[in-house]
């Protein structure tokens with residue numbers, strides 16, 4: 390089993406460049422199949438496992454996808470599209486479901502495997518389906534698939550979301566961009582990734598107004614074409630390296646960020662005593678000797694992002710005093726707590742609230758990533774734990790972080806990623822070293 394092995398105790402310094410946002414690039418790539426003419430060029434694409442997965446989903450739908458792990462991806466969807474996305478893709482990555490809106494708009498038909506639950510919650514898709522139904526689609530669920538069909542074009546309508554779901558807002562926005570008439574999404578998600586998608590759709594010829602607010606108006610057009618688009622920087626990757634700098638008492642320049650997307654993270658870290666200032670297109674983050682406890686409530690944007698919750702919890706473990714985290718977005722996003730406890734974390738869970746009693750002396754341990762952010766948070770904890778921490782289940786981390794180990798290593802962390810064999814060799818070398826020390830002591 391592959392592991393990240395981290396030895397605690399290094400203060401991080403230097404600079405790190407942030408990639409394009411995973412949560413922006415996935416809907417943008419899905420939206421590319423709306424173009425029945427021309428090729429789309431997408432830039433600042435992060436080379437993540439999820440990007441390979443969505444590329445495979447598109448290829449299966451008969452689109453041409455040119456992607457070789459660089460930061461540029463090219464999509465041509467001029468041919469007629471197939472309409473089915475099988476479970477093998479949706480299981481790996483829920484965002485595969487984002488092809489449903491574009492397929493309905495282009496082909497009037499989509500059959501996508503049911504996403505199912507995952508580690509952070511049951512994650513239903515009722516709000517996506519409510520939107521498609523309001524636009525005239527007939528939706529049926531059976532044999533593990535969701536099938537939606539419409540005679541002719543979708544018809545614009547008013548859709549009120551019960552919760553400002555990011556995925557539902559994106560899926561409905563994509564479907565509506567080629568519907569007949571006007572769609573208004575109320576209580577829409579306001580995340581920066583929604584704005585990134587709307588910018589791309591408009592470059593393709595769509596008429597989307599109000600993205601980034603709670604009301605989005607989409608005037609449907611008959612046809613969309615390929616377009617060039619650059620992905621926004623990943624605010625969660627940026628926040629994760631900010632946490633790495635802060636937790637180690639380090640001094641790191643986080644390059645290629647949009648500070649306005651990071652306001653809630655900057656505010657809470659500042660409350661914890663972290664010094665953060667803008668420097669060119671980056672953020673300079675200087676960790677204090679002692680972090681202060683803070684309370685956090687995760688909320689839809691512009692509230693505090695749930696995707697930064699576990700990284701903040703890592704910081705709270707060594708902060709002075711009691712911190713309280715209330716998770717309002719996902720009903721089961723405290724899976725990492727059990728892993729933190731293995732490292733001596735003192736955390737109590739009461740329903741959707743976690744109380745973190747800091748500071749504790751963290752101890753290295755063998756721990757498992759339970760989702761991608763939890764995996765990153767465990768590595769951050771390892772940076773300040775006594776001794777060695779081994780983090781497993783790296784497939785989660787690979788979904789969301791390009792070169793996580795390499796980037797931390799470049800910042801001065803004592804970290805490596807090893808396979809099974811390498812670990813056995815390393816253990817053997819450590820045993821030899823220890824026995825040599827004993828021999829020389831005896832001599």
Ligand SMILES: CC(=O)N[C@H]1[C@@H](OP(=O)(O)OP(=O)(O)OC[C@H]2O[C@@H](n3ccc(=O)[nH]c3=O)[C@H](O)[C@@H]2O)O[C@H](CO)[C@@H](O)[C@@H]1O
Pocket residue numbers: 411412413415483484510511512513514515516517518552553554555556557578582695696718719720
């Ligand atoms: C690929 C991507 O962009 N992923 C992000 C996206 O996920 P995703 O788009 O799946 O998240 P949503 O905003 O849809 O989910 C938020 C909450 O709404 C609920 N819900 C959602 C849809 C629905 O039809 N019914 C329903 O009840 C979910 O179960 C969850 O409790 O936004 C989340 C919330 O910021 C982030 O944590 C994820 O990183």
Ligand SMILES: C=C(OP(=O)(O)O)C(=O)O
Pocket residue numbers: 412483484509696761762789
């Ligand atoms: C939960 C996340 O992603 P996804 O919705 O793709 O699972 C995340 O990015 O933290």
